[in-house]
Amino acid sequence: MQEFFPDGTLIDAWFYEYGIPDSESLGKRYVVTDYGVSDDGKIYTEQLQNLIDLISQKGGGVLVVPAGTYLTGALFFKQNVHLYIDEGGVLKGSDDISDYPVCKTRIEGETCDYYPALINADGVDGFVMCGKGTIDGNGLRAWKAFWQRRAWNPDCTNKDEQRPRLVYISNSKNVLVADLHLQNSHFWTNHIYKCNRVKFIGCSIYSPKSPVPAPSTDAIDIDVCTDVLIKGCYMEVNDDAVALKGGKGAWADEDPDNGSNERIVIEDCRYGFCHSGLTCGSESVHNKNILVRRIVVEDIAQMLHFKLRPDTPQRYEFITVENVKGSILGGFINIAPWTQFFDLKGRKDKPVSTVENVTVRDCDCSCYKFFNVNSSKDYQLYKFYLRDLNMRTIAEESGYDAVHGVSSENVIIKREEL
Numbered sequence: 001m002q003e004f005f006p007d008g009t010l011i012d013a014w015f016y017e018y019g020i021p022d023s024e025s026l027g028k029r030y031v032v033t034d035y036g037v038s039d040d041g042k043i044y045t046e047q048l049q050n051l052i053d054l055i056s057q058k059g060g061g062v063l064v065v066p067a068g069t070y071l072t073g074a075l076f077f078k079q080n081v082h083l084y085i086d087e088g089g090v091l092k093g094s095d096d097i098s099d100y101p102v103c104k105t106r107i108e109g110e111t112c113d114y115y116p117a118l119i120n121a122d123g124v125d126g127f128v129m130c131g132k133g134t135i136d137g138n139g140l141r142a143w144k145a146f147w148q149r150r151a152w153n154p155d156c157t158n159k160d161e162q163r164p165r166l167v168y169i170s171n172s173k174n175v176l177v178a179d180l181h182l183q184n185s186h187f188w189t190n191h192i193y194k195c196n197r198v199k200f201i202g203c204s205i206y207s208p209k210s211p212v213p214a215p216s217t218d219a220i221d222i223d224v225c226t227d228v229l230i231k232g233c234y235m236e237v238n239d240d241a242v243a244l245k246g247g248k249g250a251w252a253d254e255d256p257d258n259g260s261n262e263r264i265v266i267e268d269c270r271y272g273f274c275h276s277g278l279t280c281g282s283e284s285v286h287n288k289n290i291l292v293r294r295i296v297v298e299d300i301a302q303m304l305h306f307k308l309r310p311d312t313p314q315r316y317e318f319i320t321v322e323n324v325k326g327s328i329l330g331g332f333i334n335i336a337p338w339t340q341f342f343d344l345k346g347r348k349d350k351p352v353s354t355v356e357n358v359t360v361r362d363c364d365c366s367c368y369k370f371f372n373v374n375s376s377k378d379y380q381l382y383k384f385y386l387r388d389l390n391m392r393t394i395a396e397e398s399g400y401d402a403v404h405g406v407s408s409e410n411v412i413i414k415r416e417e418l
Helices: 045-057 140-152
Strands: 029-031 061-065 068-072 075-077 081-085 089-093 103-107 110-114 119-122 128-130 134-136 167-170 173-178 181-183 190-193 196-201 204-206 220-223 226-231 234-236 240-245 260-267 276-280 286-300 304-308 315-328 331-337 353-367 369-373 379-393 403-415
Touching: 029 045, 045 061, 045 068, 045 075, 045 081, 061 089, 075 081, 081 089, 103 167, 103 190, 220 260, 240 260, 240 286, 276 286, 276 315, 304 315, 304 353, 315 331, 331 353, 331 379, 369 379
Parallel strands: 029 061, 061 081, 068 089, 075 119, 081 128, 089 134, 119 167, 128 173, 134 181, 167 190, 173 196, 181 204, 190 220, 196 226, 204 234, 220 240, 226 260, 240 276, 260 286, 276 304, 286 315, 304 331, 315 353, 331 369, 353 379, 379 403
Antiparallel strands: 103 110
């Protein structure tokens, strides 16, 4: 059966290939305990990086983490070197920021000097991370420090509390992340930048909302990428489940480091608590052909969130959300200006952003409000298509007048009392 993206583009056969390799099929196995790495609470960054370099020098293979817990700082994977974590195996990050050396990287919509992730891969083709084991960021210390800093300085940014991400993959293609438990990141959990053909299949991605909330631990951040599949994953994090990024600032659309996200499929996933199921923003320039389908939600804050920065030119188009079931604490659709750290950087006129060709259909949810949309002179909203919806809400509906062209068919919105 042929299927299509929201603008009518055919969905490529690549999106229907779900195979997950075993460690033997990835090449020669290099088990870390055979190379001086022990399950003894010590940090083995140097030994693990030396092993990655050795595997690369020998033409490739797979670094295998057996059962046990092994501590490390930042690791940098190379072409033809894969990562496999056995069931019961835990690759655990150091909670000392000095184990993550400052380097040129991409974070929060800009290329700058910052800290690498625990797992890094740049410029690779065919990189695989899989297994039934766990990558644990060990982020508790950073979370506590962040909230203490925020109490002292409410205007501090996310980067001010120096924190590594869990996984950062950049300038790469044909990437597979499968079956892993990815948890307790200091900062964003998975960040892919300027990548093509990336799959997250069957992963469990987690960070806590209590007793110490894990700030800005987005499950998956997609940043200037094309052809991404997120399938069969469980996401429960103290921020957005999937966030589409791509740059920020008054001339963000002219910066070659920035760009579009296109042809993204998110399907057959389950969300525990998170701030949003899918977010466009807060640093994003252009998102097109985004398909979210067959999703179960359990008390997420909102399903579809458009963060529209009045200091950044943005265009979000051809986005479809369908077959969502479950409970939402806030709005199913939420659109509002996003003014955190607003800075026009000398630009005299405010760029006007656009959201258009958004479809929501075949959904059955309880939520505070279905259509939570604010009008603003800083953005324009066009062509929203609502079909076959059964929504149970608490608040009265509003915001439809903010959109130029709302088409509605078989939409039932029943207001219920608390």
